[in-house]
Amino acid sequence: MILTVYFKDGQFTEREGLNISIDDRGYYFGDGVYEVIKVYGGELFTAEEHIDRLFQSATKIKMTIPYSKEQLMEMVRELIVRNSISIGHIYMQVTRGAAPRTHQFPGSTVASVVTAYAVSNPRPMTSIENGVAVKSVEDIRWLRCDIKSLNLLGNVLAKQEANEANCVEALLHREGVVTEGSSSNLFGVKDGTIYTHPATNLILNGITRQVVLGISEKLAIPVVEKSFTLEEAYNMDELFLTSTTSEIMPISSVDGRSIASGTPGVLTRKLQKAFTLQIPTSNAGV
Ligand code: PDD
Numbered sequence: 702m703i704l705t706v707y708f709k710d711g712q713f714t715e716r717e718g719l720n721i722s723i724d725d726r727g728y729y730f731g732d733g734v735y736e737v738i739k740v741y742g743g744e745l746f747t748a749e750e751h752i753d754r755l756f757q758s759a760t761k762i763k764m765t766i767p768y769s770k771e772q773l774m775e776m777v778r779e780l781i782v783r784n785s786i787s788i789g790h791i792y793m794q795v796t797r798g799a800a801p802r803t804h805q806f807p808g809s810t811v812a813s814v815v816t817a818y819a820v821s822n823p824r825p826m827t828s829i830e831n832g833v834a835v836k837s838v839e840d841i842r843w844l845r846c847d848i849k850s851l852n853l854l855g856n857v858l859a860k861q862e863a864n865e866a867n868c869v870e871a872l873l874h875r876e877g878v879v880t881e882g883s884s885s886n887l888f889g890v891k892d893g894t895i896y897t898h899p900a901t902n903l904i905l906n907g908i909t910r911q912v913v914l915g916i917s918e919k920l921a922i923p924v925v926e927k928s929f930t931l932e933e934a935y936n937m938d939e940l941f942l943t944s945t946t947s948e949i950m951p952i953s954s955v956d957g958r959s960i961a962s963g964t965p966g967v968l969t970r971k972l973q974k975a976f977t978l979q980i981p982t983s984n985a986g987v
Pocket of ligand 1: 737856881882883884885886904905906907908909910943944945946
């Protein structure tokens with residue numbers, strides 16, 4: 702049996718040795734930021750982009766990370782080795798430290814707490830190949846969805862509502878205008894053009910989203926970063942989600958209404974194929 706090795710504050714330790722404080726501000730306020738990085742064939746995928754975004758999120762909430770990007774990258778690599786991860790992901794978070802509970806920031810002597818772990822899990826191939834059902838849910842989140850913050854209650858409630866309706870993901874909308882999924886970005890295809898919400902404060906600018914935009918450009922597929930309505934989503938030729946763990950996941954239906962024929966569309970397939978070619982090792986642990 703392989704013991705899971707965690708990282709906390711410069712140390713690698715088993716779960717029992719983690720010593721998380723009840724006064725951690727992540728625990729009290731969700732006062733922190735996080736990242737999820739995919740591992741294929743023991744190698745990291747777009748790790749630099751994720752670590753860059755972790756630092757951007759931290760800056761946006763005026764929090765310092767007590768490590769350099771290089772040190773975090775080294776730590777992540779070490780977690781993969783120590784946990785013998787072939788296919789899976791890294792979860793890492795940084796909170797504003799442990800201090801007696803007051804809403805305002807603690808003093809500068811309180812250091813941020815960095816924790817991370819690695820888990821094995823396979824690519825969700827059945828959903829990637831067949832598509833998933835989603836449910837529209839009102840987007841009740843705050844107005845800084847561009848920050849990958851630990852405050853995920855709006856996302857959690859939306860995902861739960863979708864799951865209770867036997868759907869894999871919630872398609873969030875503000876007054877009928879679609880933003881993103883509860884833990885993914887959303888793309889639509891109409892008449893050969895790809896549409897997706899612009900990277901504003903209303904969505905997380907997903908790393909997978911950016912990879913897809915890059916692939917589309919290379920393949921000369923027209924993309925318009927413009928929001929669309931739920932009504933327009935129902936009538937798209939193709940719809941798909943993107944995220945680190947879902948990759949490019951076709952949507953077969955929204956609110957029980959089939960998207961076109963309900964099977965993954967031509968452009969979705971094309972993007973999936975190109976995406977798979979970018980994965981570190983071929984046949985990445987499928
Ligand atoms: N979710 N939008 C939201 C709200 C997300 O939480 C995520 C990621 C994305 C996609 O981002 P990326 O392509 O960088 O993974 C978009 C992660 C995987 C999670 O919370 O588990």
